[in-house]
Amino acid sequence: MLKMIPIYLPILKAKPGEFEAISQLSKRTADKTLPFFEISRMGEKIREAKRFKNSDAVTCKYLDEIAQKISDVWSGRAALIDAYQWPAHSTTESGEHILTYIYAELKSLGVDVIPVIGYDRWDSKPYRLAMQGCKVDKDDYVCLRLDSHAIEDSAEPEFFEEQILNILNDLSLEPERCGVLIDFGEVFSSPLEDLVDKANGIIDLLRGRGFKFFCTAGCSLPTSIDKAVKKNNSTGNIMRKEMLLWQTMRKEYPKLNWLFSDYGIRGPNMVEDVIAQHANGKIRYATALSYFIARGHSMKLGNKGAQMYELANIIVESPCYMGKDFSWGDFRILECSREKFRGNSTQWIGIDTNHHITWIIAEVTEFEISHIISASMAT
Numbered sequence: 001m002l003k004m005i006p007i008y009l010p011i012l013k014a015k016p017g018e019f020e021a022i023s024q025l026s027k028r029t030a031d032k033t034l035p036f037f038e039i040s041r042m043g044e045k046i047r048e049a050k051r052f053k054n055s056d057a058v059t060c061k062y063l064d065e066i067a068q069k070i071s072d073v074w075s076g077r078a079a080l081i082d083a084y085q086w087p088a089h090s091t092t093e094s095g096e097h098i099l100t101y102i103y104a105e106l107k108s109l110g111v112d113v114i115p116v117i118g119y120d121r122w123d124s125k126p127y128r129l130a131m132q133g134c135k136v137d138k139d140d141y142v143c144l145r146l147d148s149h150a151i152e153d154s155a156e157p158e159f160f161e162e163q164i165l166n167i168l169n170d171l172s173l174e175p176e177r178c179g180v181l182i183d184f185g186e187v188f189s190s191p192l193e194d195l196v197d198k199a200n201g202i203i204d205l206l207r208g209r210g211f212k213f214f215c216t217a218g219c220s221l222p223t224s225i226d227k228a229v230k231k232n233n234s235t236g237n238i239m240r241k242e243m244l245l246w247q248t249m250r251k252e253y254p255k256l257n258w259l260f261s262d263y264g265i266r267g268p269n270m271v272e273d274v275i276a277q278h279a280n281g282k283i284r285y286a287t288a289l290s291y292f293i294a295r296g297h298s299m300k301l302g303n304k305g306a307q308m309y310e311l312a313n314i315i316v317e318s319p320c321y322m323g324k325d326f327s328w329g330d331f332r333i334l335e336c337s338r339e340k341f342r343g344n345s346t347q348w349i350g351i352d353t354n355h356h357i358t359w360i361i362a363e364v365t366e367f368e369i370s371h372i373i374s375a376s377m378a379t
Contacts (some may be wrong), residue, residue: 002330003238004019005032006031006032006033006034006078006259007214007259007260007361007368008030008033008034008081008259008260008261008309008357008360008361008364009033009034009035009036009181009259009260009261010031010033010035010036010260010262010263010264010356010360011036011038011183011217011259011262011264011268012035012036012037012038012263012264012266012353013037013038013265013266014037014039014040014066014069014070014348015040015118015349015351016069016186016346016350017345017346017347017348017350017353018037018264018266018349019069019070019072019073019350020130020346020347020350020354021329021349021350021351021352021353021354021356021357022035022073022265022354023072023073024328024350024355025328025330025354025357025358026327026358027290027325029327029357029358030077030351030359031188031269032361032365032366033357033361034078034079034080034081034114034259034277035074035079036079036080036081036082036116036143036181036261037070037073037079037081037082037277038082038083038084038085038156038268039063039066039081039082039083039086039098039102039127040085041083041085042058042059042062044158044273046058046062046335053290057091057093057094057234059091059092059098059166060092060093060094060101062186063092063098063102063105064105064119066102066108067102067105067106067111068109070106070111071106071109071110071111072339073113074111075110075111076110076111076112077111077112078112078113078114079106079111079112079113079114080114080115080116080143081099081102081106081114081116081257082099082116082145083098083102083105083121084118084145084147084268087097088118088121088124088126088127089124089126089127091126093204097126097127097130098336099115099130099131099134099362100130100133100134103115103134105173110111112140114140114141114142114143115131115134115136115142115143116142116143116181117131117142117143117144117145117146117171117178118147118152118158119144119145119146119147119149119150119163119164119167120145120147120149120150121165122166122167122170127225128170131171132170132171136171136173136177139346140177141177141178141179141212141354142171142173142177142178142179143178143179143180143181144164144167144178144179144180144181145181145183145207145213146180146182146183146202147185148179148184148185150163150202151184151202153349154201154202154205155201155237157205160186160202160205161206163203164206175209175210175212175278176210176211176212177209177212178211178212179209179211179213179214179215179259180206180213180214180215181215181216181217181287182199182202182214182215182216182217182218183217183218183261183268184198184216184218184242184245185218185219185268186218186219186221186222186223186267186268186269187218187219187220187241187242187334188220188221188222188227188228188238188267189222190218190241191242192241192245195216195218195241196245196248196249199216199245199249200249200252203249203253203256203304207253207256208274209354212257213257213258213259214244214249214253214256214257214258215246215258215260215261216221216242216246216249216258216261217242217261217262218241218242218245218262218263219242219262219263219264219266219267219268220238220239220240220241220242220263220267220291221238221263221267221284221291222267223269223270224281225280225282225293225295225365228293228295229293229295230331232280232295232296232297233295233296233297234295234296234297235292235293235295235314235318236290236292236293237285237290237291237293238293239289239290239293240262240286240290240292242261242262243260243262243289244289246260246261247367250367251371251374253254254269255362260360260364262360264353264355264356264357265284265291265349265352265353266349266353266369272356279298279299279308279345280295280296280297280298280299281295281296281297281299281305281308281311281373282294282295282296282311282348283308283312283314283315283333283348283351283352284352284356285315285318285320285321285333285352285355286355286356286359286360286363287320287359288320288363292315292318292320294311294312294314294315295311296308296310305342305344306342308336308343308348309336309337309339309342312333312334312337313337315333315337316333316334316337321333322355326355326358326359327354327355327358327359328351329350329351329352329353329354329355329356329358330355330358332351332354333351333355
């Protein structure tokens with residue numbers, strides 16, 4: 001049997017909801033998925049948790065815990081790991097950089113770690129030395145993450161290219177052993193034309209160097225649901241610019257190896273470890289080039305958590321619902337519409353994310369097939 005090649009790189013918070021989503025993927029979907037786990041920064045809530053109360057090495061314990069949870073759902077497979085929200089010089093209590101620490105822990109637990117190299121952090125000597133110390137076997141590779149700093153620097157081509165070459169030289173890596181992720185972050189307010197122009201500029205500078213793959217990433221969902229759907233107890237559609245961007249780049253540079261990437265259903269700027277007093281009930285359902293969003297009202301008001309029954313029913317009754325057999329997430333939405341469970345916010349992150357990943361794999365696969373057919377007809 002041929003081994004499936006990953007086509008989707010979802011950037012996911014290393015949190016319980018996302019772990020549940022990943023654990024419930026079908027094998028076929030999992031085989032085409034290369035997850036990018038973002039290790040959330042430790043806040044006071046975590047530091048003061050009872051399970052860490054008597055520990056003299058809270059950071060180590062926290063990273064051990066995250067590594068174990070990733071291993072529980074992804075052991076024996078490859079995953080990208082980063083800690084973008086942490087200060088670049090962050091270390092454990094023993095003085096080891098947090099990334100080399102969790103990389104080693106994950107590898108010992110059977111996860112094939114793909115190091116993520118942050119362009120934005122390369123000027124930090126502790127970070128640079130830590131990443132230089134990562135052992136990358138000759139058949140393995142790394143992923144170069146180009147965030148807003150890199151995108152801004154690309155306006156000065158000579159400086160930008162010099163920085164890229166410096167990173168590769170510092171790591172003693174050839175471009176063939178390095179993928180490139182152009183990470184636009186939250187793109188809710190960004191015109192699609194601007195994203196395309198900036199991505200084009202970077203690809204034109206790098207495409208001839210032989211990088212292993214390219215992908216563009218972004219999240220069209222805003223930090224707050226009220227920006228996406230203005231009124232309580234209503235629905236709305238948000239265009240997924242990140243998919244339109246990827247499709248545009250895929251067509252424009254057909255000879256490059258492309259993966260699709262996005263942030264699932266939780267954007268990079270969403271506040272973590274803060275309990276919103278009046279969080280709204282909501283379901284974020286990926287459909288053709290958009291998110292279909294069913295928004296409820298404050299979980300503190302009216303029918304409170306029971307509102308999820310109606311929101312799930314809205315999804316099930318909509319033309320975009322894919323049916324209970326499409327994914328575990330779709331099955332759970334149907335179960336909720338039948339009032340068999342309500343779910344809490346973490347569970348709904350898992351449900352929405354599971355459907356999202358399954359949908360994206362189908363969407364990218366369909367696009368690739370149509371692209372190949374169109375190309376063959378053109379010749």
